[in-house]
Amino acid sequence: MDKNIYMDPQKRKDLNLRLGNLILAIFLATVPTAITYGTLSIHGLNICRSLSTKVQASKEIKKTCDEAAWDTTKSYIILIGFFITLPTWMWFYLSMKRKEVINK
Secondary structure (H helix, E strand, O other), X not given: OOOOOOOOHHHHHHHHHHHHHHHHHHHHHHHHHHHHXXXXXXXXXXXXXXXXXXXXXXXXXXXXXXXXXXXXXXXXXXXXXXXXXXXHHXXXXXXXXXXXXXXX
8 A cells, every 4th residue: 555645644633623623713703704894894884974975966976985985895805804714713723732732
């Protein structure tokens, strides 16, 4: 049998731990990501509302500004999710690794 075909059991266990914790972190990061997304959306819409009260052609500007605010927030959703998921994943992974070392 070729040794390269089979992965070392410890490496396999570590890979499973990383993948499992990544899935858990992605699942748990959805709520903070949604909260951040919602907050940024509301902030953008409040800026548009404030701007429309100070400008003459307020209806057209508010409509354009609202669209721009939503588009801007949508463009950051992946980045927001990444920066919330990454620390969560690392925290889970390091916690499980530490627990594994303590149990040995």
